[in-house]
Amino acid sequence: MTSTQPAPAASMIERVSLILEVFTPEEPVLTGGEIARRVGLSRATTARILTELARHDFINRVPSGYQIGIRCFELGQMAQQPKDLRHLALATMFDLRRATGLTVQLGVLEGNDVVYIEILRGQYRDLTIPSRVGGRVPSYATAGGKALLAHSPGHLVEDLLKGQLEKIGPSTITDPHELRAELDLARREGIAYEREESHTGLACAASPILRGDGTAVAAISITAPVGVVEMRLVGPAVHAATLGLNRQMAAAPHWAKL
Incomplete structure (x- = not known):
């Protein structure tokens, strides 16, 4: 192996990543031999991985070699949503x-995690x-x-409540009936609260960003140390902020696709 070649990738994920990353707008099509040389893998190993990637449409086989497949494009389109949400909510x-002095977070629901x-x-x-x-919290x-x-389809909530609610922080709600009551209250008030449920010493308030049909696309939360800020007093500020974003979503139809 020459000094210009990369060290062999240690894992399959790393090997796949290296192969996908060799394609560029300037060189959208590469031969199997060229791919193997650039990623530092044997031709046989590269061919096996390319065959698997092609089977799942991450790579296309073309007469002059290989190119990125439609599945990568689809995943790229999905990855655009967080960018659009960030653009919508950042200001x-x-x-x-500025108004509260507190840490502000923007999160989306992915499975049972934020x-x-x-x-x-x-x-x-x-x-x-x-x-x-990019991190996850239950x-x-x-x-x-x-x-x-509180603003998700009922079957998603019921599936979560039927599962194991593990204790994450000192005051995590692990009783399904108590959690359902919390969600009902959050739905009525437009604000959800947390006090040491995800971490010791942490208090939060949050409100959802809603589509026109009332389902949540994201949530904005504020965070402070327990006992320093009364979340019930600053929670309405979060709610007012998301109400403004909800009006923006209603006024611009393309946001409803998020």
Whole structure:
């Protein structure tokens, strides 16, 4: 192996990633031999991986070699949604942080978890939060997750309630009846609250960003240390912020597709 070739990938995921990354707009089609040379794999190993990728439409076989398949395009379109949501909500999030001084988070529901797509840290820089951009936290243990669940299809909520509700923080609600009551209250008030349910010393308030049909596409939450800020007093600020975003979604039909 020459010094210009990469070291052999250790895992299958890494090998697949290296193969997909060799394609560029300037070189959309490559031969199997060229791909093998660039990723530092044997021709036989590269051929096996390419065959599997082609079987699942991540790679297309063409007369002059291989090119990226339709499945990669489909996944790319799905990945655009967080960017669009971030674009929609970012100015409002900055305003909310300026008004409250608190950490502001934007999350979406993925399965039974909240996935965070933006976090603006507030004045309490030493506050430990269990989330990061791209990270996951069980939805039932967070204010943002409860705001999303309160405006999600009933069957999704029932499936979650039938499952195991593990204790994440000191005050995580693990009783299905109590959690259902929390979601009902969040739906009526438009605000969900959390107090040490996802992490010790953490308090949050959240409101959903809603489509025209009333289902949640995302949630904005604010976070502070327990005992420092009364969340019931600042929660209405989050609700007002999301109401403004809901009006934007209603006024611009393309947002309803998120």
